[in-house]
Amino acid sequence: MHEADLVANTVKTWLGNPISRSLLRWVSKRTKKGSKLESALKKYVGEAEKLSFQEKLAYFIVKLALDKGSESFGISKEQMIESLKNPVVRRGIANILEGIGYYGVQRPQTTAAPFLIVWNFTKQCNLRCRHCYENAGPKPASDELTTEEAKHAIDEFANAGVVALSFSGGEPLVRKDFFEVAKYAAEKEFYVSVASNGTLITEKVAQKMKDIGIQYIEISLDGFEKTHDEFRGMLGSWKRAVEGIRNCVKVELDTCVATTVTHYNLREIPKLLEFIEKDLHAKRFIMFNFIPVSKGKEIVDQDLTPKEREELLDFLYSKLIDNNCKLDAFCTAPQYAVTSYKFAFGPVVATHFTNKAAIEMLKGRTKSLTEFIGGCGAGRLYCGMEPNGDIELCVFIPIKIGNIREQSLVKIWRESPVLKQIRNRDLFKGCGECEYKYICGGCRARAYAYFDDLQGPDPSCSVNEKYWEKLHLYR
């Protein structure tokens, strides 16, 4: 049996059997004190707490699961303990184990609560971008969460076991209470990141972000000056965004440059990567997959063809594995997981959720992990939240599945019928018949944007080329 299948089978046998699942469900049960699972994980890393009898019992179960899990993934016990000392990692493992307890071992896995929530913090923005998925404008929406409601939402996310929070928008930095709310999230031990247009980031602002505990920033750059300013609807926005990137790099914030690729900027990408690596010295580049929603619908004809996208993904991946390139190149297109898989079992890429350290640690276990992580994470590992508290499968899928003012996140995550639909890949058209369905699954936002069908085909790859051609026949 191939090593990858062996790992998957071991996890399935150890954690997916009915006895382990009910034990995991029991240890994950949350009380006002938190879950027994979290106390057990703390004990595992030596942050000794006085444990009750039930917590001690939980500790033995969790220890067994972790020892077996680390053995299966080829990680030493010491490595496991070292990683679990980080509260973010601890929360992540708790979320996965609780997810296995509740949903069983799945291909791909659904976690007990979203691993990541992208929070469109406000509708207000100081730019007018052509591809804006939020249709942001000069004013905030009238029903945005107040500061107190925003903090309440963060408490709710912490209770549910969410691991990472990303503040997006609109432009999150225009909201006056941004620092107060982001600091509150960092204090609650979330992995906090920000997606910004960069124009408001002076050195002082960058330093302040770092000081309050923001761990990662993504700044958009759509190409070189002319292309960017045209795209962003404001002269001078490129210069200010570049300045913002330089300021973040200067204060040593983990900085990523994000580019939505369309025909407007496709040809600039190789040179842009060089500029980001050698002049801006950012650590990462992420290609945002273009999704024709909201304002983006108006430029749908600028979308890449399947062939162009595949060639670009190959190019980015060649950069990622090139030891002479200091820039880590990622992409939000779920097909990037297929690219990594096809590269003769090279390092795994988890599209939206990736980082180089994780890639290194997981090297050689590509198949089991790509099928566990599963490409598109919408409604399975991740969801979006609008400025008014509406919860969505993904910020690019404008379907409301609940509201944080009215329902608990866990209730929405477990009971929404739409979520059940998006998690069943066997029923997808096109993608459902593809050998990579558990690795990639297609971008559900693109399927919905093009075919008005969450279970429709994502016309991004050569497997689904016939759907792409059909779309263009009527244009």
Ligand code: SF4
């Ligand atoms: S057909 Fe769908 S699942 Fe297969 S590679 Fe293409 S987008 Fe991904």
Ligand code: SF4
């Ligand atoms: S639908 Fe999936 S792949 Fe597409 S943007 Fe959302 S999370 Fe990413």
